[in-house]
Amino acid sequence: MQNVTGTNLATNWKATDATPVCHVYADWDGDGDYNLPDEDLTDYVLKVNVTHRLLDPVFGLPVLGAGRPAEATITLNNAGHRYSPENASGLAGTYTSISQQLCYRVPVVIDMGYVDTVNGEEVTRQFTGQIEGVQPAEAGGQRQLVYTCRGREALLERLTLDTGALQDQRIDKIIAMRLSGAGMTSMLLDRALFTLPYEWSDSENLLAHLQDLAAADGGWLYWSKEGQARFERATHWLEGTHPTVVETLTTGLAVRQDQDTSWRNIYRSVIVDYAAISDGPVQVVYRAASPIEVRPNDTEEVTCVFTTPVTGVIKPEEGDDYDPTAPLGISMEAYCLLSLTSTAGRAVATFTNTHPTLSIFVKGFFLEGYTILRGDAQQVQVDSTLGLIPGQREYHLSQNPWVFCKDQAEMLACRLLDLLQQPAIVYTWTGRLCPYLEMGDKVKITNAAQGLSEDCYIVGMQITYGPAPRMSLELIPASRVFSGGPYFVLGSSKYQDPSDEVYY
């Protein structure tokens, strides 16, 4: 849960007479803060809708790797076309981020809470992201404008990276390096369980790449309400404050409670593919198909895409690895310079011809590299012993290139089986906004008449303000996530026989 020390939010969210507050800010001048009067949109807010979800869209369960990027829609009263990008008399006349960029990727934050009779307004951050779209709308004499926003992770969605190979790095450290490389420094990362022999990115979508890495450790990567990147390992919900119930959600506080039990995605077996990543042979990883022409006193840049990723390339030697000649075969070695930069997946070779009149034709150019080898796929299969459904139903996890060893595959398979061997139960609890709840918080949902009293983890959250604050939580029973226990927790479990259990 978010830090609410010193506030009375824990009381006020349950008090029906507490006055709700919602603040929306946009960083129009791009200076990293929201201190201008124009940057406070609060007085114009008609409606806000925020969504955070760890749920896999297909399974309806928190599977592996990531949730979906957070989203927010902010509906403003646009009287006088104050926020219209075309209106030079409005804010567009002051801020080029509105007039020229059409608000695209303007940072936005949303705070919500309640007015405390002693402390005044008490709020917590509900969303951190940026505007991705603007939809002005006029209907029925009411002039509105809707900002569609996405969480900070969306900044990585279309970002690709070409990197060198990292060697022997723990997954969380890799994630940290890649996030920092993309300019994201706010992060809270669990210590990962696995260390990858090699990792690299060759024009991969960065967000998908990071989510694959998180999934390969059995954990997930998501962005918090504060816009902080969080990597949580497989056992995260068993650790720290997570085993403690943060709030009890009673029928008295609810306006609606649903329960969905789905047999559609139940499986008897989980199969996980893994493929070793190891040092490969030194071999040719690029060979130019035709001579490279370099005009007199000119340079020619060649992007060499490798057939196999490498930890490094061997600098080609003139005469051995390429042959610079003039058109009639005269050696031009004295006039040909080569510089080379490379990543794991490609190199840029720049040839310079210092001869004033003759072109150079570089023949037979090739690059040798210290290759990284991916072995053939092997499989781990774990089968349910519950016997809930007849026949053969297998869930096959085969797409993650960073699952490289059997231990890892077994851990993932067992973790997935815990989730998939039983029908998925998802409770949806709708009621007044408790502004400090976060993804993964443990809450107790109770319904005395129904006989329901279940500890659950929050895996989805929809927050609305318009004007009353409300939240709709998606909850999965804790007993469906971890099948064993009590687990051995370092620092609290004791050395003894018998002792607590290990996780996968």
Add this chain to the structure above:
Amino acid sequence: MPYRPFGINIPEVEDGQVVSASVMNTYGRYLAALLSESKAPYSAQKTKNNTTRKATTYGTVETHYLIHSKSTMFYWVCMRVSAGTGYCRFVDHDTGYVYLELSTTVLTGWDLRWGTVSGAFSAKNNGDIVTIDVQTKATTANATITIKLMGVGQTGVISTWNPLPNFTDGTTSAAKDFNDLRDNLRRLENSYVPNMNPLLASEPQKALGSDSWVDVMNATIRYRPDDLIAYVEWKGGGGTGVQWRVLLYNWADPDTVVATYTKSGMGISDHWVWSGSAIPWDTYGFTEGNWVRLRLQGRNDSGTADIRRVVFYRNSDLVTDANWAVPQHWQANSANDDDMHHSELIKLSTDTQMLYNGAEQIFPERLATLPSPSVAEGDAQDRSFTGIHRKRWLACKAHSDKETPSILYGANLAEAIDLPYNSHKDWQVYDLDEYPELNYGTVYIVTGADVAIESTLLPIAP
């Protein structure tokens, strides 16, 4: 390129973390890997007997090669000088950097000098091929500086050893216990210098005298009570045939023979014969861990005979200390193996301590270099290197006449692999995994190169 010990990474843990079986099992695997390394066959290192020189300026008397993985230099050399002060130094062949300079005024007997030089190779990258020139001089004109170099190589030093956790029944667990154990295992691995499997050059085809013993080769190895095997390739002979013998010395007294093993009845052969024999050195009174000098000599009853290749290696008896306990393989949700069991945790500590104490025989080894042949490189005929195939990469320093290297293996070395050769490079690096016919554990020979070194790391030529 980093050195990845055994391909096993033990993750660090932290208080508050739930322990995973996948983490716990890395400890046992790491221990098993360390144990198996201590049991690996180990080739003796070829050494010269006495190297003498008369000069008041430094000159190279031996050259050694290693593939960098550790930063500390280890050396053991016996020195004496006939007058004044004698000097011996170890110099980086490529940079001229002086790793160590030693001096002696001992005139008779030997001045035994051994130790380590911390950080000597810290400027090198893992996998770099390091060439060390051993140079001598004397301060007095016409004085003779003599050295008997047992070895120079690389090692890691266990400088800080965490007290191992007791995992006492009833006490609260702590991440520090596991991280201390992890750190100690990594230090053990770091202190252990992987056997470089020096592929031993014989003197190039040594003619044997008629009815007199002729020195063929010296080598050094540490004693442990496993099999010591000598392989000798010979031809010729007359009368009662060829014999060879091995004189064994304790390096603390390198001129006094402790025991002699004689192999008689080799017979007469008009073709090269490659034969091995076990030497019962466990009956000679050595103490485990002793450095032992092996001196192979040959003789012939009459006529002509030659020995052209020799290899010594210490085989493993594969007998494990009875106190070694295999830790459980943890498995979540299993009937018995999902419990942390403090008694199983204690095994991790006691096994680690056994390795640290050297109880598992002589762990770690400390030799890891290949000396140059004892004649000027490039001048010898049929230079060859012999060893046991244990590591993936083979680095060969090209012969001066650009001869194409070959591997000979199999019964009577009748099988051959011709290796590719790039005339523009001094060092050729081969991936032996590309030759699946050369099984790991096979004794084989490399011909057509001045130096050959096997390596776990991909060797990087200077």
